[in-house]
Amino acid sequence: MESVDSAEDPPVEALQSVFHLHETRRDGGRILYYGESRVPERMLVREVWPAFRRAGYEVQVTSTDSGREDVVVARPVSEGVDGVPWKNLSLLLATVVSTMFVGALTWYYIPFSEVTANPLVVLRAWPFTAAILGVLATHELGHYVVGRYHGVDISLPYLIPFVFPFGTLGAIIQMRGQMPDRKALFDIGVAGPLAGLVATIIVTAVGLSLPPMTVPSWAVQEGSEVIVFNNPPLLNIIATILGRPTEYADPTVTVHPVIIGGWVGMFFTVLNLLPVGQLDGGHIVRAMVGEAQERIAAFVPLVLFGLAAYLHYVLGNSLSESVGLWAFWGLISAAIAFKGPADPIDDSPIGPARMALGIVTFALGALCFLLVPIEVMTV
Known part of the structure; x- marks a missing residue:
């Protein structure tokens, strides 16, 4: 030194x-x-x-x-990406592979023996991968573009590979720089959900327009249990506008897997809009109401635990269904809330136009909410 x-x-x-x-x-x-x-x-x-x-x-x-x-x-201040973003590209490649394999096995009903005999058969699931990654990447790139516009040091998206049911846990970005003011915090926070919802609507519309899939007989054996992903209100609205079905009376016929990309976009929108800590909803509410956001965030885990308790003790849902899902996110939101929200340098109010846009964003998010997103049913 x-x-x-x-x-x-x-x-x-x-x-x-x-x-x-x-x-x-x-x-x-x-x-x-x-x-x-x-x-x-x-x-x-x-x-x-x-x-x-x-x-x-x-x-x-x-x-x-x-x-x-x-x-x-x-x-x-960082002016952009320094060199080749190897970590981002490596995670992208890994997530492409994981979503194709999971898509092929789970959503295209390709037998595991066929996949092991010829791994290239998973390429048939590329529409599923494109739908999932298109929605997630668009959401995070919304944050990235607006963050760079405001001069905030922000990373490219990191996609997270995983296994069943989607082949990914989503994507994240890192905001390494300081937040100049509440307006920048709001713009960056709201850009992801809005960009992601546009991509979600497009993917859902494309999926509904594609022909349905035929489910092989081995996957629909009488008395077997299957996991059902229920329709959020927004998905039903899009289907009604297009005049397309979202389910079929024949159990051997199901919607095209691309629609799952839209479902994932809607569900992740709900999770991201939870008004806690460094989640998008936390950024938006911190920008809208200032330091009062922390008091709001304190109630979020209680609400999620309350949803889990209501589903289990009142509606009789099992822990393996949406009960466990909301309980898990109750724990996650508590941990995120504990770390606290972003702290902008300038804490001046954002103005009525942004306040209105924030309310609209949460209203759109409400159209993606479902009390019971997943449940187990017997065929």
Whole structure:
């Protein structure tokens, strides 16, 4: 670590009113300012952030190991993707493979013996993979594009491969930079669900327009149990507009697997709009109501546990169905809420136009909600 001349630093004068500077050093691309803060940490960041951001730096406050000095850390703002995003591409490839295999075995009813004999047969499931990944990637790219528009350091999407029933657990992005204000937080938060819903509607419409699938006899044996994915209201609305069925009286006929991409888009929209922590709903509500978001988030796990209890003790659903699903997300939402929401530098209100858009977004999300998304039925 080397000392640097303050004349070469970002605008040090922005620090003078709130920070007593002792020494300035450079550590790679970062610049570290050692001294004592004259104000609370949050106030210090809000005071110096605009000037440093204009100079191309983000600011964080920490302290030395001994705790005797405060350290203001300035690091250059990322301008985009540095080099080839190997991790993102590797996860994308793995998720393409996992969704094709799961799609072939589960939704295209290709026997496992046939898949092991000729793995390339899974390519028949490419429409399922395109539907699933198209919905998920569009959602996350909505966040990415709007995040870059606002100058926030945000990663490309990371797709997560998995097994049954969809071959993926979804996708995430990392917001590594600071959030400049509540308007940027709102725009980034709302962009994903809205972009994802557009893709979901398109995928659902395409799936409903494709011919139904024939289920082989070995998959529909009398007395066997099957997992049923029930229709969210939005899916029924699209089907009604197009005049297409979503189920058939003949148990050997079922809808095209592409429709599952639409179902996944709707279900993930509901989960992402939970108003807790760093989920999209948490970002949107934090931007809309400020710090009161944390009080709202505290009730979300209770509501989800309440749904699970109602399904189990009142409606008699088993733990293997939607009871376990909502109980699991009750635990997940509690953990996410505990970590807290994003903390924008500028906490000014977002204005009536964005408030209205936020309400519309949650209303669209409500059309994707289903009390019993999945259940086990006997054929």
